[in-house]
Amino acid sequence: MVSSGQQNYYNKLETILTELPWYVEEYIDTKSRKLSAASLVNYCHDFKIFFNWLLAEGLFDGSIKDIPLTLLEKLTVLQVESFLSYLKFQLSNKEITVNRKLSSLKSLFGYLQNIAETDDLQPYINRNVMAKIDFNDVSESPETTANRMEGKILLGDEYETFRVFVSEGYLETVIDDKKKTNFYHFNRERDIAIISMFLGSGLRLSELVGLDLGDIDFNKYNARVIRKGNKEQYVYFSEQAMWDLQDYINIRIERYKVEKNNKALFLSAPMGPKGTSRRLTPRAIEKLVEKYAIAFGKPSLSVHKLRHSFATRYHAEINDVPKLRRQLGHSSIQTTMIYTHIQNEDLKNAINKLNMPKE
Missing domain, CATH: 1.10.443.10 (Intergrase catalytic core)
Known part of the structure; x- marks a missing residue:
């Protein structure tokens, strides 16, 4: 049985998904069995920040909802590193927060390359730039x-x-x-x-x-x-x-x-x-x-x-x-x-x- 608190998060999830590309909704559907609605909402917020940055940088002329898979496939390492710098220096995110947002993107891109398939059994993207990006080193002793x-x-x-x-x-x-x-x-x-x-x-x-x-x-x-x-x-x-x-x-x-x-x-x-x-x-x-x-x-x-x-x-x-x-x-x-x-x-x-x- 879903509590009203969980239902509230599901409602938020449905709303934010209407603003994101179709492949994000497909990705979220595959995660819904394993993650709470609150976690899925957080994932979507991370994706929205990233997609908004793509538009602000002039990498796509249109709405977030229309950002194509081909754009994700052609992103360079330097462009992604620039986005991570934006999170740290413009949004004042701590390194552990940058890592969390990067983890969200790695998960999405990993799905698009390794799990999702077209009708002719081809991956949605052949090149995964996020796999080339390392997490910030924030490890410390207990x-x-x-x-x-x-x-x-x-x-x-x-x-x-x-x-x-x-x-x-x-x-x-x-x-x-x-x-x-x-x-x-x-x-x-x-x-x-x-x-x-x-x-x-x-x-x-x-x-x-x-x-x-x-x-x-x-x-x-x-x-x-x-x-x-x-x-x-x-x-x-x-x-x-x-x-x-x-x-x-x-x-x-x-x-x-x-x-x-x-x-x-x-x-x-x-x-x-x-x-x-x-x-x-x-x-x-x-x-x-x-x-x-x-x-x-x-x-x-x-x-x-x-x-x-x-x-x-x-x-x-x-x-x-x-x-x-x-x-x-x-x-x-x-x-x-x-x-x-x-x-x-x-x-x-x-x-x-x-x-x-x-x-």
Whole structure:
């Protein structure tokens, strides 16, 4: 059964595909069995950026939808490298983001060359320029990743302090601004529940956005989510998250004027002439977290950093990497191992002892 959150992504996918060439839609169809709708939308956004760049560079005179396969087949390595430079220097994409967009294009071009066939069993393109392009080297040791991350996540007492700040302390920072104060009072229970769910489960942004009311099991303290690869999984969340979520649900229908067919868990304030509530968008939740993080005095804290904060806390309390890997939905245990390098007090204490004078 497709949740309304997933259906929302499918609707977005259908819309963006109408703007892209026919062979992209064919490619997306082949990926739909293995990838979530959210991932497919991200792929299409990457393709749209690339195709728009082709038009801006004067490589094709027409609309994106009409870009022919012959153009893709004749692209040079220098032209693709120029596009990657555009991503980095014009769009200010980090190297890891450039790699992700390049990976999307490699996948599309690989399909066109190696999988797709014409009626006479010929590949759609014979030359694949993307196969000649290397990814940026952004590899680093788990220790380096952990050290870079450590100053940007919640550690120790900050974990609960941040939640309490959202619950109580934030109001003091906006008390002189009537508009912000009223907005906070209106959304307080919702915002606390969102922060608690991130801190109490380690969910990804797309997973939390896609939650429907029926996905929550309060008896088992878990939530049904659609993970990467379009995999369904039941993820546990903390008692505190459950309590905060229940407080929000108690006021959800009346305060947000929820229509019967709206199953989305987290909603925006009623908008428009009819006062309709809609599912919170990923960007709205990012801005929500950003607002509280800045007021808290930790502006580097983001949705993804809350996920890292949960993982670090989990490892410190339980020290069970396989279980943490499942909770986070990592495909590789090497990704999960990063959290074993954060706040390694045993190692730190051992090194400190080397500097102690002998008695």
